[in-house]
Amino acid sequence: MVKNNFARFRSALLSQTTLLFMLLLFVVATSACSRREAIREESELGEEGEGEVPVAPYDGRLLGQVVFDTVEYIVSREELLQPFIREFGDGTVVDQVMIRKVQETKTDTPAYYLVGLGMRSGAFRSMALELDVAADKSLYLSSSGSKHMCQSGAGCGFCYFTFSGNKITGCECESRAPGNNCTHKFSERNSLLKDVSLRSERRRSDSNK
Missing domain, CATH: 1.20.5 (Single alpha-helices involved in coiled-coils or other helix-helix interfaces)
Structure with a gap:
């Protein structure tokens, strides 16, 4: 049991x-x-x-607008002279600023560049900054816009930008004589409007108060 x-x-x-x-x-x-x-x-x-890498906010600044194939300037060209002089940074004195269309053929989508022209020690200098084109044909310059510079050599009075399609590819002298050449420099970014307060922006800011 x-x-x-x-x-x-x-x-x-x-x-x-x-x-x-x-x-x-x-x-x-x-x-x-x-x-x-x-x-x-x-x-x-x-x-x-x-x-x-954190995506930086877009810093494009409105400079103009294309209306019926004509550029209307929202920022005066005179206001951009000093920023161009600072962007060259080598003593180049800029006396002309303009927006130019680049389009090799009618089938190419047009591109627009902000161009500054000047002189340094008697030698020609030019700079072209690629603009962003919005859907309404507004033209913006951002720090990510590519920068092209042309510097004339001895015997060359003026340099032209050369292009293919709608992209600047280099520079050439107006004179084709041997030894007359231009130096082309390229950068993927620019700082033209860094710390620059544009009058058009100040006016818009005042009108919103």
Whole structure:
């Protein structure tokens, strides 16, 4: 009788131990899965965020607008003389500023450039900055606009920008005589309007007060 009771007790104890052991395995397995998922998600977030460069806000400044193939200046050209002199940064005196269309053929989409012309120590200098064209044909200059510079060599009085399609590709002298050449320099960005307060912007700001 005692033996039977002991056998039943031992059987019940083993059953409870087995149940507890299985429950413990289940908890451990569930915890491991959850941890793996958490690690995987953290890893994916880290990989996606790794190396990302914050996108800078667009800094385009409205300079003009194309109306029936004619450029209407919103910013006076005289106001841009000093910014161009500063952008050259080599003593070039700029006396002409204009917006010019570049379009090799009628099938090419026209591009527009802000151009400054001047002289340094008797040598011709020019700079062209690519403008952004909005859907309504408004023309904006941003710091990401490409910059082209032409510098005349000895014997060359004037340099022309050369282009293909709607992109400036270089410079050439108006005289084709041997030795008369122009130097072309290119930069992907410009700082023409950095820290410059335009009168047109100040007027719009005053009118909104």
